[in-house]
Amino acid sequence: MSRHLPVRSATAAGVAACLITATAAYAAGPGSAGIGDPYYPTYGNGGYDVRHYALDVTYAPATTKVSGVATITARATTDLSSFNLDLLLTATKVTVNGKTASIRKSDPHELVVTPATPVRSGSTMTIKVTYSGQPRGISYAGVASPWIGSGTEAMALGEPEIAAWWFPSNDHPRDKATFDLTFRVPKGLEAVGPGRLAAKTSTATQDVWKWSVTSPMATYLAFMSIGQFDLYRGTSGGRSYAVAIAKKVPSWAKGAAKADLMRTPEVINWEATQFGPYPFDSVGGVVPSMSFGYALETQTRPVYTYSFWGGGSNMSVVVHENAHQWFGDSVSVHNWKDIWLNEGFATYAEFLWGAKVGAGSVNETLADLYNQYPASYTNFWGVRLSDPGKRNEFNEAVYVRGGMTLAALRNRIGAGTVQRILKQWSAAHKNGNGTVAQFKALAERVSGENLDTFFANWLDVRKKPAETAENGLGNLPRVTGGERSRAADQIIANATRYAARGHAR
Ligand SMILES: [Zn+2]
Numbered sequence: 001m002s003r004h005l006p007v008r009s010a011t012a013a014g015v016a017a018c019l020i021t022a023t024a025a026y027a028a029g030p031g032s033a034g035i036g037d038p039y040y041p042t043y044g045n046g047g048y049d050v051r052h053y054a055l056d057v058t059y060a061p062a063t064t065k066v067s068g069v070a071t072i073t074a075r076a077t078t079d080l081s082s083f084n085l086d087l088l089l090t091a092t093k094v095t096v097n098g099k100t101a102s103i104r105k106s107d108p109h110e111l112v113v114t115p116a117t118p119v120r121s122g123s124t125m126t127i128k129v130t131y132s133g134q135p136r137g138i139s140y141a142g143v144a145s146p147w148i149g150s151g152t153e154a155m156a157l158g159e160p161e162i163a164a165w166w167f168p169s170n171d172h173p174r175d176k177a178t179f180d181l182t183f184r185v186p187k188g189l190e191a192v193g194p195g196r197l198a199a200k201t202s203t204a205t206q207d208v209w210k211w212s213v214t215s216p217m218a219t220y221l222a223f224m225s226i227g228q229f230d231l232y233r234g235t236s237g238g239r240s241y242a243v244a245i246a247k248k249v250p251s252w253a254k255g256a257a258k259a260d261l262m263r264t265p266e267v268i269n270w271e272a273t274q275f276g277p278y279p280f281d282s283v284g285g286v287v288p289s290m291s292f293g294y295a296l297e298t299q300t301r302p303v304y305t306y307s308f309w310g311g312g313s314n315m316s317v318v319v320h321e322n323a324h325q326w327f328g329d330s331v332s333v334h335n336w337k338d339i340w341l342n343e344g345f346a347t348y349a350e351f352l353w354g355a356k357v358g359a360g361s362v363n364e365t366l367a368d369l370y371n372q373y374p375a376s377y378t379n380f381w382g383v384r385l386s387d388p389g390k391r392n393e394f395n396e397a398v399y400v401r402g403g404m405t406l407a408a409l410r411n412r413i414g415a416g417t418v419q420r421i422l423k424q425w426s427a428a429h430k431n432g433n434g435t436v437a438q439f440k441a442l443a444e445r446v447s448g449e450n451l452d453t454f455f456a457n458w459l460d461v462r463k464k465p466a467e468t469a470e471n472g473l474g475n476l477p478r479v480t481g482g483e484r485s486r487a488a489d490q491i492i493a494n495a496t497r498y499a500a501r502g503h504a505r
Helices: 012-021 251-261 264-275 315-323 340-356 362-372 396-413 415-428 436-447 452-460 486-498
Strands: 048-060 065-076 080-086 090-096 102-107 110-114 124-133 148-150 153-156 177-186 190-192 196-202 206-217 224-227 229-236 239-246 282-287 331-333 432-434
Touching: 048 224, 065 080, 090 110, 177 190, 177 224, 190 206, 190 229, 190 239, 196 239, 239 251, 239 264, 251 282, 251 315, 264 282, 264 315, 264 340, 264 415, 282 315, 315 340, 315 486, 331 340, 340 362, 340 396, 340 436, 340 486, 362 396, 362 486, 396 415, 396 436, 396 452, 396 486, 415 436, 436 452
Parallel strands: 048 177, 239 282, 331 432
Antiparallel strands: 048 065, 065 124, 080 110, 090 124, 102 110, 148 153, 153 224, 177 206, 190 224, 196 206, 229 239
């Protein structure tokens, strides 16, 4: 039969035979320009699955220019005549399997790569992209550049947007990959990234920092923080840690920030008792000298703005960002609308920590927050956690009402049952993705209870849940005056800062 048999004239059997014998040249088509996220249709791409990014990035403080070579190993999931990468900088050369590919931009965010020969479904391709540009000057689709700083203090950090501002990728949490990151900076500067410090070398003019991430990582969790840091490294419990505190962090925050971040291994060990084994091989934290208003759970090494320590010690934020290593980083959202699985869960970890350190039992904190947000506060209770809306993922309610949801579930079905659910969740979806619907199904399976109304009232209904046993609000303690929960106040204080991240900046 002809390999070019038109499908419309084929019999059913003929179509099957045609598909088996077709060459890639016949069947190959373009990969889609988005992965299918309803909030962000151009984010991510279709037609391939990235396995590994090897990034070699040079940052020039004098011009704030980033120049890079990205070597991307990916497996085609369909026969591809062309495919897209997400990149807002300018690509000057792309090769696929060593051969020069033709490139064009179909949109400032979409680099369309047409390989010299189509790529067969199931085959592995090596894509090498040479690119450059000034990330801080680029806004896209109403989003101001997430890039932070200039000169000798600069940072690639953000959620959901950052990757396209500094490297080409399939920029969506559904396509995770391992990373090797090489940062070339002028001599004397530190360049901190995620994962293990694999090597630090120098040339006549540059320091070269190499970081290695051996577990799959979502693209937004890759970061680069350049400046002058004191770097504290070691091992704890068989894991390497690296804590970086910028030399110019104001003295009123520096001591507390360092002391709290050095307790990260202890926090991880405690969280492992609550959520299951820590999913990664290294830990740490970064506090730059720039004030940027939020913290982000970059994989293995969260980055924190120093103002979290304006009131002295703030272990709650360290607990929150490291809880994300389980909820957000290892188990990532399937779509961005699933953000409650990240922020609600990390905030719930703050409830648990508060109880551990005597700042209020989980039920006291729940009761206190329930009282502090009156039903008339519709900006808060009107947010639908199961689908908060594009650019509303980091609303304060996603954090506070989100954490209250798990605390109320705990009050309803018991602490041990919730702990079992969280451990099973982090194990079943390790290094993968999850949806709110999948979590609800797991909670019902493990608890043996019908939780439809419970979850609807907490996650779907746009009003304050009534104080009923079914909503997990039965028999809450009275919290007035001196009985108020200090954990609740810390949760609110942190949430208002977290809510300033991303688009809000
Ligand atoms: Zn968070």
